[in-house]
Amino acid sequence: MQAFARCSSQPERRSPTASRIWRRATVRSSPARWRGSARRRRRRVMPPAPTAPMVASTPNKWVIAGTVMTGTIMAALDASIVNVALPDMSGTVGATIEEITWVVTGYMLSNVIIMPLIAWLSVRFGRKRMYAASALLFTAASMCCGLARTLPMMVLFRVLQGAGGGVLMTVSQAILREAFPLHEQGIAMGVYGMGMVLAPAFGPTLGGWLTDRYAWPWIF
Numbered sequence: 001m002q003a004f005a006r007c008s009s010q011p012e013r014r015s016p017t018a019s020r021i022w023r024r025a026t027v028r029s030s031p032a033r034w035r036g037s038a039r040r041r042r043r044r045v046m047p048p049a050p051t052a053p054m055v056a057s058t059p060n061k062w063v064i065a066g067t068v069m070t071g072t073i074m075a076a077l078d079a080s081i082v083n084v085a086l087p088d089m090s091g092t093v094g095a096t097i098e099e100i101t102w103v104v105t106g107y108m109l110s111n112v113i114i115m116p117l118i119a120w121l122s123v124r125f126g127r128k129r130m131y132a133a134s135a136l137l138f139t140a141a142s143m144c145c146g147l148a149r150t151l152p153m154m155v156l157f158r159v160l161q162g163a164g165g166g167v168l169m170t171v172s173q174a175i176l177r178e179a180f181p182l183h184e185q186g187i188a189m190g191v192y193g194m195g196m197v198l199a200p201a202f203g204p205t206l207g208g209w210l211t212d213r214y215a216w217p218w219i220f
Helices: 002-009 016-028 031-045 058-077 083-093 102-125 127-147 151-179 182-213
Strands: none
Touching: 058 127, 058 151, 058 182, 083 102, 083 151, 083 182, 102 127, 102 151, 127 151, 151 182
16 A cells, blocks of 8 residues: 555656647647748638729820710700701601600610619620720711611611710710729719700700701701
8 A cells, every 4th residue: 555655656757759748749739830830821712802993094094084075065965956857857857856865865765774784784895895886876877867868767776876885975974984083083083963954955056056056967
């Protein structure tokens, strides 16, 4: 019994190899070491920081703004420029006043219908291509409206013109947002809004002058 008591009172002795293994396991399992390894793992899996969007240089951005504003003003102008020429147009195409109003209605309906599709189309084909194609469609449809001599053809070309104008007015905002840095986007949108307001306001005056001075096809 005394021998057993002496053995139990003495501390347990480990071999040098066992002691080293135990110390390594203790260090590796310590909370501080675990937190450090967790931080390293998080740094490895974290995504790269987002880069700033590319914007146009100072001279180019105003060239872009002038280009897109030209198309926007023309599209907004054509919404009201034909109103004062409707009596002359009805006499040329042989339609009543109620029937000739479809020239205005078709343009506005086409504008409204095409706008929900512009986001998908601009992603699918690109904003530059969309703007160029819509400008071409708008110009060609405007020329055809001036040459039309029947009501169905006039309404058809006005619908196509409205589709092109709707794309021009909507894509222009996205192009301006990409062309200008964040601190100048307010100025760009202010210029855009000014054109959208002034163009329809001057439309009837310009349309009346062109109709009285030349003829109604010149309003297109």
